[in-house]
Amino acid sequence: MIDRLTLDQxxxxxxVAETGxxxxxxxxxxxxxxxxxxxxxxxxxxxxLDLFDRAGKIPTLSEAGQAIxxxxxxxxxxxxxxxxxxxxxxxxxxxxxxLAVDPVFPTHILMESLSALDQAxxxxxxxxxxxxxxxxxxxxxxxxxxxxxxxxxxxxATDLQAERLTDIPFVPVVAATHPLAQMPMPISRTVLAExxxxxxxxxxxxxxxxxxxxxxxxxxxxxDLQTRLDYLLAGxxxxxxxxxxxxxHLDSRRLIRLRLIDDTSFLAPLYIVHDRxxxxxxxxxxxxxxLRKRLAQDG
Amino acid sequence: MIDRLTLDQxxxxxxVAETGxxxxxxxxxxxxxxxxxxxxxxxxxxxxLDLFDRAGKIPTLSEAGQAIxxxxxxxxxxxxxxxxxxxxxxxxxxxxxxLAVDPVFPTHILMESLSALDQAxxxxxxxxxxxxxxxxxxxxxxxxxxxxxxxxxxxxATDLQAERLTDIPFVPVVAATHPLAQMPMPISRTVLAExxxxxxxxxxxxxxxxxxxxxxxxxxxxxDLQTRLDYLLAGxxxxxxxxxxxxxHLDSRRLIRLRLIDDTSFLAPLYIVHDRxxxxxxxxxxxxxxLRKRLAQDG
DNA sequence: CATAATCCATCATAGATTATGATGGATTAT
DNA sequence: ATAATCCATCATAATCTATGATGGATTATG
Numbered sequence: 001m002i003d004r005l006t007l008d009q010x011x012x013x014x015x016v017a018e019t020g021x022x023x024x025x026x027x028x029x030x031x032x033x034x035x036x037x038x039x040x041x042x043x044x045x046x047x048x049l050d051l052f053d054r055a056g057k058i059p060t061l062s063e064a065g066q067a068i069x070x071x072x073x074x075x076x077x078x079x080x081x082x083x084x085x086x087x088x089x090x091x092x093x094x095x096x097x098x099l100a101v102d103p104v105f106p107t108h109i110l111m112e113s114l115s116a117l118d119q120a121x122x123x124x125x126x127x128x129x130x131x132x133x134x135x136x137x138x139x140x141x142x143x144x145x146x147x148x149x150x151x152x153x154x155x156x157a158t159d160l161q162a163e164r165l166t167d168i169p170f171v172p173v174v175a176a177t178h179p180l181a182q183m184p185m186p187i188s189r190t191v192l193a194e195x196x197x198x199x200x201x202x203x204x205x206x207x208x209x210x211x212x213x214x215x216x217x218x219x220x221x222x223x224d225l226q227t228r229l230d231y232l233l234a235g236x237x238x239x240x241x242x243x244x245x246x247x248x249h250l251d252s253r254r255l256i257r258l259r260l261i262d263d264t265s266f267l268a269p270l271y272i273v274h275d276r277x278x279x280x281x282x283x284x285x286x287x288x289x290x291l292r293k294r295l296a297q298d299g
Numbered sequence: 300m301i302d303r304l305t306l307d308q309x310x311x312x313x314x315v316a317e318t319g320x321x322x323x324x325x326x327x328x329x330x331x332x333x334x335x336x337x338x339x340x341x342x343x344x345x346x347x348l349d350l351f352d353r354a355g356k357i358p359t360l361s362e363a364g365q366a367i368x369x370x371x372x373x374x375x376x377x378x379x380x381x382x383x384x385x386x387x388x389x390x391x392x393x394x395x396x397x398l399a400v401d402p403v404f405p406t407h408i409l410m411e412s413l414s415a416l417d418q419a420x421x422x423x424x425x426x427x428x429x430x431x432x433x434x435x436x437x438x439x440x441x442x443x444x445x446x447x448x449x450x451x452x453x454x455x456a457t458d459l460q461a462e463r464l465t466d467i468p469f470v471p472v473v474a475a476t477h478p479l480a481q482m483p484m485p486i487s488r489t490v491l492a493e494x495x496x497x498x499x500x501x502x503x504x505x506x507x508x509x510x511x512x513x514x515x516x517x518x519x520x521x522x523d524l525q526t527r528l529d530y531l532l533a534g535x536x537x538x539x540x541x542x543x544x545x546x547x548h549l550d551s552r553r554l555i556r557l558r559l560i561d562d563t564s565f566l567a568p569l570y571i572v573h574d575r576x577x578x579x580x581x582x583x584x585x586x587x588x589x590l591r592k593r594l595a596q597d598g
Numbered sequence: 599c600a601t602a603a604t605c606c607a608t609c610a611t612a613g614a615t616t617a618t619g620a621t622g623g624a625t626t627a628t
Numbered sequence: 629a630t631a632a633t634c635c636a637t638c639a640t641a642a643t644c645t646a647t648g649a650t651g652g653a654t655t656a657t658g
Contacts, residue, residue: 001307005378023605035300035646047385064388071381079304082370086346089363106536217635300645322634334617356625
């Protein structure tokens with residue numbers, strides 16, 4: 001072959017460096033020792049360098065050899081990535097699963113599903129964004145996520161393909177130490193309206209509208225769910241929270257579920273969404289199926 | 300060969316993509332068309348992908364082929380860098396010339412010399428730091444520069460090899476608008492001591508001592524030469540400046556050279572320095588010789 | 599100190615890969 | 629209709645890679 005430098009030679013160099021000798025490299029690579037010796041000599045001839053110091057019984061890497069070894073590792077790694085990409089393309093598997101998920105989606109369901117995905121596609125890297133409100137759709141539009149799970153806020157977006165995934169029950173809750181928790185149930189909206197409602201504010205420019213039912217005029221806004229939960233537990237006000245985030249707090253009675261005369265919990269639908277021009281590959285489809293199954297069992 | 304993916308195959312893929320056909324690639328690579336055809340088929344078999352759409356007379360890159368082509372270019376470029384490094388090592392040329400220079404060194408000399416170096420070693424990248432005071436020695440010690448040009452401040456550093464390169468004449472100057480410039484020459488040190496002296500402050504932890512002759516108690520300190528020059532021209536005080544930096548300003552009479560009764564200009568020696576364990580390669584040696592020649596002509 | 603074990607370089611040979619050149623089919627240009 | 633060009637196939641030659649045998653050198657072991 002006319003281009004004398006080969007990936008195979010570089011793999012051999014790396015194997016010799018890692019095992020410490022030509023013979024050990026031969027054993028590792030399943031070849032005979034003389035094939036290793038000849039390949040190393042061929043590489044040295046091609047590069048015009050002595051890669052090994054042969055003064056002793058066993059050749060050791062020269063300084064030049066060490067420098068070239070570093071480049072060789074990089075090259076061989078790039079070749080492995082190229083093969084991996086080829087394999088993904090051949091198998092219609094995404095090179096990387098990129099997903100943006102609204103944190104109101106049950107974390108335990110997502111974790112279990114991603115763990116199963118890891119079993120099914122061991123070599124597939126995953127990139128996960130966990131952001132509320134407009135965040136997931138923004139990630140889709142930016143192209144950094146190929147799949148997103150969130151509530152659709154903007155209807156009529158013809159470029160996005162959305163399928164209903166699940167409904168998230170939200171319940172109004174308050175800290176056990178809050179005055180509202182001491183009142184007899186059910187309580188009226190008038191009473192609730194006098195209390196501070198803790199709500200989320202949008203962290204992206206996509207949508208400036210607030211979400212969730214607004215009952216009172218006294219609002220405290222938070223940028224993220226966890227901080228809002230912290231303030232809820234501290235008794236700063238009440239809010240509608242996804243059931244799965246507060247279940248343990250309700251069980252331990254740190255939070256009290258509020259029951260209203262005319263309206264209590266509601267269901268927020270979540271969708272699995274992708275850009276019509278970038279449908280999920282086999283890995284993404286697998287995950288969607290798995291999420292649906294787990295949600296069905298959990299319901 | 301056991302590793303079936305080869306750099307040669309990837310070069311062929313790139314050549315086909317760039318020329319538009321197997322035949323044109325063959326002409327470019329000096330091979331027969333059937334060798335190109337077989338090599339592409341071998342690559343497709345190795346990757347398990349169809350890289351070309353063969354519906355028409357001339358195969359065109361498929362989407363998969365385009366994705367793989369991008370990776371191929373990256374790999375082949377890395378291989379070229381590996382070869383270049385091998386060639387540099389083989390020829391005792393540094394892979395990159397890394398140099399830290401005190402800005403009191405005449406810029407025109409350095410630029411001319413580096414331009415000539417570029418002619419002599421066209422493929423050699425250069426990394427240049429221009430910093431004052433302890434900066435160059437710090438760069439040597441950090442290992443990011445292999446050569447440095449600066450005044451030695453710390454004597455007895457046995458790990459550094461220093462050779463005298465040149466002497467830089469410094470002269471005391473002041474803006475034409477400054478009161479000192481209106482006084483009859485020569486002026487006494489007593490008079491000078493009452494004026495503000497603009498000095499450089501060290502920007503590295505290597506040495507905290509100030510340099511240059513300090514005459515008065517009224518000092519303004521600057522982090523870099525250019526800023527200090529700006530303030531000098533604006534009439535904030537006087538200072539000792541390297542002649543080559545102020546020559547044009549003296550000629551245009553924006554700056555006035557101060558003449559003292561007992562002392563005027565002085566010479567600051569500059570050295571070319573390297574760490575004893577990292578001597579310059581052929582390119583560095585070449586540059587040092589060239590700098591010496593140009594300084595001799597300029598003197 | 600003699601022997602055994604291990605490693606490397608060399609070499610002959612076989613197998614695999616790559617390159618050439620001939621050929622025919624298909625498409626496009628003239 | 630003919631010529632030019634490109635590609636895939638195939639037979640063959642050239643080159644490269646791999647094996648296995650061998651001998652020399654070094655180190656470990658009894």
